[in-house]
Amino acid sequence: MKTIPIVLATxxxxxxxxxxxxxAPVDFxxxxxxxxxxxCFSCHDDQAKxxxxxxxxxxxxxxxxxxxxxxxxxxxxxxxxxxxxxKDQPTDEERAKVLAWLADKLENxxxxxxxxxxxxxxxxxxxxxxxxxxxxxxxxVDTKPADNFPPDGGGGGGFDNNASTLFVPPILMEKYxxxxxxxxxxxxxxxxxxxxxxxxxxxxxxxxxxxEWLGMRAYRRPIQxxxxxxxxxxxxxxxxxxxxxxxxxxxxxxxxxxSPSFLFRIEDERPEFDSYRISDVELASxxxxxxxxxMPDEKLFNAALAGKLADPAILAGEIRRMLADxxxxxxxxxxxxxxxxxxxxxxxxxxxxxxxxxxTSAMREAxxxxxxxFFHALLRDDRPVTECLEADYVYVNELLAKHYxxxxxxxxxxxxxxxxxxxxxxxxxxxxxxTLTSYPRRTSPVMRGKWIMEEILGxxxxxxxxxxxALPTTDKVSSAGLSFRQQLEQHRSKAECxxxxxxxxxxxxxxxxxxxxxxxxxxxxxxxxxxRGQLPTGEAxxxxxxxxxxxxLQKDEFVRNLTEKLLAYALGRGIENADWITxxxxxxxxxxxxxxxxxxxxxxxxxxxxxxxxxxATPKSASAEP
Numbered sequence: 032m033k034t035i036p037i038v039l040a041t042x043x044x045x046x047x048x049x050x051x052x053x054x055a056p057v058d059f060x061x062x063x064x065x066x067x068x069x070x071c072f073s074c075h076d077d078q079a080k081x082x083x084x085x086x087x088x089x090x091x092x093x094x095x096x097x098x099x100x101x102x103x104x105x106x107x108x109x110x111x112x113x114x115x116x117x118k119d120q121p122t123d124e125e126r127a128k129v130l131a132w133l134a135d136k137l138e139n140x141x142x143x144x145x146x147x148x149x150x151x152x153x154x155x156x157x158x159x160x161x162x163x164x165x166x167x168x169x170x171x172v173d174t175k176p177a178d179n180f181p182p183d184g185g186g187g188g189g190f191d192n193n194a195s196t197l198f199v200p201p202i203l204m205e206k207y208x209x210x211x212x213x214x215x216x217x218x219x220x221x222x223x224x225x226x227x228x229x230x231x232x233x234x235x236x237x238x239x240x241x242x243e244w245l246g247m248r249a250y251r252r253p254i255q256x257x258x259x260x261x262x263x264x265x266x267x268x269x270x271x272x273x274x275x276x277x278x279x280x281x282x283x284x285x286x287x288x289x290s291p292s293f294l295f296r297i298e299d300e301r302p303e304f305d306s307y308r309i310s311d312v313e314l315a316s317x318x319x320x321x322x323x324x325x326m327p328d329e330k331l332f333n334a335a336l337a338g339k340l341a342d343p344a345i346l347a348g349e350i351r352r353m354l355a356d357x358x359x360x361x362x363x364x365x366x367x368x369x370x371x372x373x374x375x376x377x378x379x380x381x382x383x384x385x386x387x388x389x390x391t392s393a394m395r396e397a398x399x400x401x402x403x404x405f406f407h408a409l410l411r412d413d414r415p416v417t418e419c420l421e422a423d424y425v426y427v428n429e430l431l432a433k434h435y436x437x438x439x440x441x442x443x444x445x446x447x448x449x450x451x452x453x454x455x456x457x458x459x460x461x462x463x464x465x466t467l468t469s470y471p472r473r474t475s476p477v478m479r480g481k482w483i484m485e486e487i488l489g490x491x492x493x494x495x496x497x498x499x500x501a502l503p504t505t506d507k508v509s510s511a512g513l514s515f516r517q518q519l520e521q522h523r524s525k526a527e528c529x530x531x532x533x534x535x536x537x538x539x540x541x542x543x544x545x546x547x548x549x550x551x552x553x554x555x556x557x558x559x560x561x562x563r564g565q566l567p568t569g570e571a572x573x574x575x576x577x578x579x580x581x582x583x584l585q586k587d588e589f590v591r592n593l594t595e596k597l598l599a600y601a602l603g604r605g606i607e608n609a610d611w612i613t614x615x616x617x618x619x620x621x622x623x624x625x626x627x628x629x630x631x632x633x634x635x636x637x638x639x640x641x642x643x644x645x646x647x648a649t650p651k652s653a654s655a656e657p
Contacts, residue, residue: 063132064089066125070114071104095145098137098611105133106490110534111567140612148609149306149643153194155296155320155603158183160365161192164325166288169249171219176210189596190369192324194603204289211288215281223284224277234276238266242283250292251316251326253336262286296320298644306645311335318350318636321601323358324365347633354410354629363407366600370593371486373402373463382548383471389434390466390548397431398463398549404445405458415626416593420487420582422456424449434462434550453576454551459483459542460575462549468539469547474555476539483538488585489592492535537564541578590626591618594635601635613638 057063067089075085085104088097107113108130114120121129157165159177166172181203184196215223225244228237242262246254262283269279287293298313309317315335319327327335331349339345353359368374376399382390404426409416424447425435432440435455437448450456458464459482468478485491543562546552553560562574572581582589594617599606606614617634624630635641 057128057132057135059132063129066121066129070119070121070125074114094136095140095611096608098608101133101137103490105130105137106488108133109568110490112492112533116533137615140615142612145612146609147306147639149640149645150602150607150609151604152298152644153604155192155194156197156199157294157296158192158197158324160361161320161324162294164323164361166214168325168328169222170214170217170284171222172214172217174213174217176213179210180206190366190600190603192320192365192600192603193605195605207289207294211285214288215284218284224280228276234270235263238276238280238283239263241280242266242287245284246287248326248332249287250290251296251332252292252312258290258292300647303646306639306643308341308643311338311340314340314642317601317641318353320603321636322350322353322362322632323356324361325358343637346636350632350636351629354632359410360403360407363403363410366597367402367406368399370596370600371402371458371461371464372467372482373399373461375467376463380467381471382466382469386472387548393430394434394462394548397428398461398466400428400445401426401431401461402458402463405461408447409628410632413627413629416590416621416628416631417583417586417626418456419458419593420586420589421579423453425455425461431462434548436551453579454544454574457579459487459578459582460545460549465542465545465549466547472547474543474545474547476536476543478539479542480535480537480539483582484535487582487592488588489595490588533567537566538578540564541572541581542575544574586626587618587622590621591615594618594621594631597631598635598638598640602640610640613640 067085072086075083077084077087083100083104085100088094088100094101104113108126111126159180159182162177162180163175166176181200183191184193184198223245224241226232226237226240228234230237232240239259243254243259246258246262250258265283265286266279269282270276274282291297296316298309301307312332312335315327315331319325319331331353334340334345334349340349376395384390405422408414408426409418425437426445427435427437427440427448428443428445429440430443432438432448437450437455440446440448454460464482465474465479468482469475470478481492540562541564543555543560544551544553546555563571564573564578565571566581570581570584572578591614595606595610595614598610598614598617617631617638620634621627621631
């Protein structure tokens with residue numbers, strides 16, 4: 032691989048690798064501001080091209096109000112997509128100086144200027160998945176009643192468990208009522224009844240204890256006196272109407288299932304002046320819905336009731352236990368398929384059937400399952416998250432192994448298979464990813480490069496201009512004798528296109544040996560595959576093996592992006608500026624532990640936004656010290 036000039040080391044190695052360390056402090060006003068004034072602030076001032084006003088946020092007092100904008104600026108400086116090609120360019124020395132200053136500032140924040148803010152907390156309605164799994168664990172019902180509910184929206188962070196998009200349309204209330212009747216009818220008796228009158232208790236006492244036990248589990252907290260009183264009134268109403276003791280309990284349970292305390296994950300609002308730690312039972316609920324998409328089990332709930340989750344050792348032990356439980360597979364199924372977008376393969380991606388008849392429904396499911404099996408193994412076996420970039424193994428069944436050209440795999444079950452040539456392995460070479468980033472009849476280096484920038488590196492390119500001539504739908508040689516790659520290079524030469532494509536296409540070229548459904552090929556459109564790429568920094572590579580090495584040079588950027596994605600999923604909301612320091616601290620801790628996947632989980636669950644919340648309003652009596 033090409034030797035990298037030291038002046039470009041920051042560019043290749045990514046944010047934060049080059050910091051000032053023990054070097055003399057940089058004089059910002061003399062050394063950095065003149066460069067920014069010359070090449071950046073002429074556009075990104077109060078006129079705010081692209082909506083980005085860097086000049087307003089360059090001072091220490093304002094820098095931390097928009098840290099993500101500075102990360103984006105650093106990424107674009109590093110990729111040489113900014114300043115735009117038609118503008119005057121800084122020298123390599125000037126570019127490296129600004130990058131080193133930004134890296135140091137972002138890696139070593141002045142915590143006195145970064146507010147301690149856990150971010151907003153929104154009341155969280157159970158998503159359809161969470162509803163199904165909760166009634167399964169509460170009452171033993173496997174019928175998936177929420178499959179008949181209206182679809183959930185997708186929100187900040189790109190996940191369907193985002194609280195701000197989990198609305199309650201009127202039809203949903205009707206569905207809740209109907210589902211409650213069906214669930215109670217299908218509930219397992221041992222989940223529905225905890226005590227009976229013949230256990231040495233009279234009927235009212237048995238009813239009270241039964242509803243108190245079931246209500247506590249359904250509401251994921253101790254049931255309040257007025258709530259229990261209301262349930263007992265319903266029970267008594269049924270008994271007065273001549274219903275049996277069992278049916279009286281069932282009527283009350285139907286009320287539990289349509290209660291806001293069941294349908295929503297509600298946390299106590301305290302009249303505090305500052306952010307405060309949530310209760311242990313609330314933490315147990317956050318933890319279980321993060322790892323299991325369902326309610327706490329008895330062991331976790333009992334630890335919370337005893338106040339033991341405040342002990343980091345006990346909390347860590349519970350997390351290990353929960354990750355070892357088969358229920359943790361849902362984290363891979365729900366998080367990984369949305370993060371990698373492999374879930375889209377179920378409905379939105381259809382390769383041309385006449386060209387790719389082997390792409391059957393079974394192949395589609397196998398590709399999606401590969402992403403689930405891979406990520407679940409990282410969690411279960413505590414593998415380094417960097418194996419997402421450079422794994423030398425795949426998880427395949429017989430069908431997918433044949434598609435990948437891997438011999439000796441038989442049967443429908445998935446297993447770990449080592450690959451010797453290293454062209455497979457990692458998320459970028461998965462069949463699902465390669466298929467969803469292709470067109471029905473041809474590959475798309477643009478879409479594949481864009482996917483790498485968005486889902487791996489967390490540096491999405493800007494939106495394309497509204498009027499751009501479309502590229503051909505096949506990879507055949509044009510009437511002018513141009514290969515598809517030459518046509519793409521011609522497209523990229525236009526000034527309005529170059530800024531986006533300068534890095535994006537090059538990354539995608541490294542995957543050109545994979546056809547539109549992820550099979551290996553050496554020829555495309557009647558010509559040999561050209562899988563060479565060269566980044567704006569001068570780094571040259573050929574094919575997926577080299578591409579993986581290039582991505583590993585940016586592994587810390589990847590870990591920050593994965594941290595941001597997983598934290599958004601864990602919190603059920605989009606990442607805010609207030610979370611920025613949390614993301615970077617978690618990523619650094621994970622890197623220090625050999626990029627351990629379970630370390631990432633531990634750090635997220637111990638983070639400020641996961642364990643704390645802030646009051647919605649300041650108390651009226653503001654005379655006391657905060």
